[in-house]
Amino acid sequence: VQLQASGGGLVQAGGSLRLSCAASGRTFSNGAMGWFRQAPGKEREFVGAIDWSGGRTVYEDSVKGRFTISRDKTKNTVILQMNSLKPEDTAVYYCAVDRTSSRLYVPVRSVEYDYWGQGTLVTVSS
Secondary structure, three states, X not given: OEEEEEOOEEEEOOOOEEEEEEEEOOOOOOOOEEEEEEOOOOOOEEEEEEOXXXXXXXXXXXXXXXXXXXXXXXXXXXXXXXXXXXHHHOEEEEEEEOOOOOOOOOOOOHHHOOEEOOOEEEEEEO
């Protein structure tokens, strides 16, 4: 499975960005897809995830109400729409796929994800 993340860039505080992650190769359409981020000098942290059906989403508290995750299973793509961006959102953002099918919950731990994209840098200026 290859994951290609795109859409990062430089934006002013209060602005928006839309990240996209496309999966190719063997895909796991019945697995959750998630977004994590890693700021300089910090550990990777969970941002949000969407379950296999696309019906449930979970977000880290600091992004609730500002970020929205959606997925297009026909295109094996997951989208992270980021609004009202803050300087503290600056990080490299990674998408990931959980190969376990049809979990009854949305995984939030990085160890539950099996495949990772290369990351895309988001920089929010104040």
